[in-house]
Amino acid sequence: MSETTLYIQHFNEESRPLDYYLSKMNGYVAAKKALSMQQDDIINEVKKSNLRGRGGAGFPTGMKWGFIPKQSTKPKYLVCNADESEPGTFKDRDIMRYTPHLLIEGMVIGGYAIGSSIGYIYIRGEYTREAKLLQAAIDEAYAKGYLGKNILGSGFNFDLTVHRGAGAYICGEETALLNSLEGKRGEPRVKPPFPAQSGAFAGPTIVNNVETLADVPFIINQGGEWFAKLGKLEKSGGTRLISISGHVKKPGVYELPAGGATIRQLIYDYCGGILNDRKLKAVIPGGSSAPVLTADEIDVIYDIEPLMKIGTMMGSAAIMVVSEDYCVVKLIKRITKFYAHESCGQCTPCREGCKWMEDILHRIEDGHGRDQDLTMLLDIADNINGKTLCALGDAAAGPVTSFVKKFRADFEAHIRGGKCPSA
Amino acid sequence: MAKVLSEKFYAEMKKLEPRYPTKVALLLPALHQAQEEFGWLPPEAMDEVGVYIGIHPAQVREVASFYTMYNLKPVGKYHLKICTNVACCLRGADELVEHCEKKLGIRCGETTLDKKFTLAEEECLGACGTAPAMMLNDDYHENLSALKLDQLLDGLR
Ligand SMILES: Cc1cc2nc3c(=O)[nH]c(=O)nc-3n(C[C@H](O)[C@H](O)[C@H](O)COP(=O)(O)O)c2cc1C
Ligand code: FES
Numbered sequence: 001m002s003e004t005t006l007y008i009q010h011f012n013e014e015s016r017p018l019d020y021y022l023s024k025m026n027g028y029v030a031a032k033k034a035l036s037m038q039q040d041d042i043i044n045e046v047k048k049s050n051l052r053g054r055g056g057a058g059f060p061t062g063m064k065w066g067f068i069p070k071q072s073t074k075p076k077y078l079v080c081n082a083d084e085s086e087p088g089t090f091k092d093r094d095i096m097r098y099t100p101h102l103l104i105e106g107m108v109i110g111g112y113a114i115g116s117s118i119g120y121i122y123i124r125g126e127y128t129r130e131a132k133l134l135q136a137a138i139d140e141a142y143a144k145g146y147l148g149k150n151i152l153g154s155g156f157n158f159d160l161t162v163h164r165g166a167g168a169y170i171c172g173e174e175t176a177l178l179n180s181l182e183g184k185r186g187e188p189r190v191k192p193p194f195p196a197q198s199g200a201f202a203g204p205t206i207v208n209n210v211e212t213l214a215d216v217p218f219i220i221n222q223g224g225e226w227f228a229k230l231g232k233l234e235k236s237g238g239t240r241l242i243s244i245s246g247h248v249k250k251p252g253v254y255e256l257p258a259g260g261a262t263i264r265q266l267i268y269d270y271c272g273g274i275l276n277d278r279k280l281k282a283v284i285p286g287g288s289s290a291p292v293l294t295a296d297e298i299d300v301i302y303d304i305e306p307l308m309k310i311g312t313m314m315g316s317a318a319i320m321v322v323s324e325d326y327c328v329v330k331l332i333k334r335i336t337k338f339y340a341h342e343s344c345g346q347c348t349p350c351r352e353g354c355k356w357m358e359d360i361l362h363r364i365e366d367g368h369g370r371d372q373d374l375t376m377l378l379d380i381a382d383n384i385n386g387k388t389l390c391a392l393g394d395a396a397a398g399p400v401t402s403f404v405k406k407f408r409a410d411f412e413a414h415i416r417g418g419k420c421p422s423a
Numbered sequence: 424m425a426k427v428l429s430e431k432f433y434a435e436m437k438k439l440e441p442r443y444p445t446k447v448a449l450l451l452p453a454l455h456q457a458q459e460e461f462g463w464l465p466p467e468a469m470d471e472v473g474v475y476i477g478i479h480p481a482q483v484r485e486v487a488s489f490y491t492m493y494n495l496k497p498v499g500k501y502h503l504k505i506c507t508n509v510a511c512c513l514r515g516a517d518e519l520v521e522h523c524e525k526k527l528g529i530r531c532g533e534t535t536l537d538k539k540f541t542l543a544e545e546e547c548l549g550a551c552g553t554a555p556a557m558m559l560n561d562d563y564h565e566n567l568s569a570l571k572l573d574q575l576l577d578g579l580r
Binding site for chain 1: 439442443444445447448449450451452454455476485486489490491492493507508509510512513514546547548549550551552553554558561562563
């Protein structure tokens with residue numbers, strides 16, 4: 001485990017102040033370098049780095065930045081997605097509370113690269129402490145000339161504002177986030193136009209996850225090629241912050257080279273195995289929106305493509321581990337209740353379908369399930385999947401389909417026995 | 424209309440105004456600030472926010488009602504929000520909720536008669552590695568157990 005890590009050694013309270021950042025983390029050296037580079041050269045460096053968005057979709061960051069129309073005369077915006085609302089995910093919180101200047105520096109560089117002088121950090125409302133810590137770091141940066149007018153004598157201006165959400169999972173979806181930033185209900189927009197064309201306040205906009213932006217100073221300091229080589233697989237550069245929770249002995253945030261371990265290694269070598277040495281039942285590998293894996297499927301390398309190949313996803317790199325003593329029917333009911341609660345209600349398949357799935361799962365768990373319920377669940381999920389404006393619908397459907405298919409016997413036992421077999 | 428929002432509210436908003444290209448973008452910050460003053464969003468406060476921003480009162484409510492953190496009804500002095508999402512449930516959140524309901528004599532969503540405690544179930548708080556987690560007003564409490572919760576609550580009574 002002597003692999004290069006970028007973050008984890010700094011994840012403690014002492015790392016927060018600007019002094020630490022300057023003396024121990026090469027603070028604002030990358031910004032100084034970037035502000036003397038051509039914008040396209042920065043974007044190329046990020047392309048070379050194979051940095052892929054850490055928010056969930058894994059979209060190549062350099063390519064995304066390249067979509068900003070240069071000739072546009074409208075103000076451009078750089079928005080950091082700090083909503084961190086995908087259940088199971090808690091890594092961005094550590095970046096914001098321990099190394100906030102990494103994020104600020106990444107945004108200065110990103111802003112310069114896309115020609116934006118206005119940045120927002122949209123942080124979930126519950127993170128009040130983190131919002132205050134971020135604001136304190138931003139104040140430090142303004143005082144020292146790393147933010148504001150004529151940054152480091154370069155002539156480049158960049159203003160950064162912390163904007164608090166108010167409790168809505170859907171505001172993690174980038175177009176819902178932009179509506180929320182504009183003072184509206186957090187309802188996703190019809191795409192196209194994509195944010196790069198028309199985003200915040202109808203200006204060209206880039207939305208990036210906290211970790212994505214915090215990776216940028218490393219790329220500028222050490223080079224895109226170096227960053228790309230940190231990753232163990234061809235297409236994924238850098239390291240990944242992985243949130244691991246549930247029934248493991250040592251839950252927490254782990255940092256590994258992208259594609260640096262299998263799920264089995266993560267659970268047994270890094271997290272010390274299953275709580276009380278019980279048997280493994282299920283793994284949710286990419287936040288609660290990811291289709292579930294059984295205990296037989298965990299020898300997969302933990303990265304975007306390998307997981308996609310076996311029908312699930314890495315999402316926000318959040319692994320939830322479930323041991324055999326927990327009822328999987330109860331689990332998927334709880335997950336589905338979440339999506340039913342968080343559906344913004346714009347699209348009928350999602351608004352109605354999630355509620356129906358929740359009701360059916362509820363009655364199965366309660367022992368009142370009917371023979372046709374499993375077919376009906378799969379049918380409803382199928383009618384949601386791919387038929388909604390945003391990916392919340394898919395996020396609700398995928399887990400239901402996978403739980404029913406992979407743990408069918410557990411559902412049938414509930415229906416036949418008229419109660420939870422383990423109750 | 425008599426004003427209910429304080430000087431501080433208007434001073435905070437003045438500071439934020441130059442940060443946004445439109446005034447409507449101040450709606451979420453304004454509602455947060457208003458809620459800070461009352462602990463919830465009384466209708467008069469929402470109306471005044473609407474006047475300040477220059478939008479219809481219905482538009483304020485349409486937005487306020489979308490977000491779970493805005494309290495459209497008064498809440499107790501101590502607002503307990505226990506996360507019952509996946510990771511917390513795997514670590515015993517359900518038992519914690521039950522424990523609290525018994526201890527406080529109320530169900531989730533209710534407030535004690537003395538207006539001291541409001542109990543609520545919350546979705547994932549982003550503290551799953553230190554589950555079970557909850558919020559007490561603005562503060563996180565993590566790695567909870569019934570014992571820890573008792574100590575916390577007894578300290579508040
Ligand atoms: C329902 C839903 C919730 C999402 N929640 C988050 C979130 O909490 N944080 C985040 O960074 N991205 C989230 N995303 C992904 C964003 O839409 C977007 O892809 C991302 O912020 C882009 O940044 P990246 O390219 O740096 O990953 C969510 C997407 C969906 C469909
Ligand atoms: S599931 Fe409770 S904090 Fe994430």
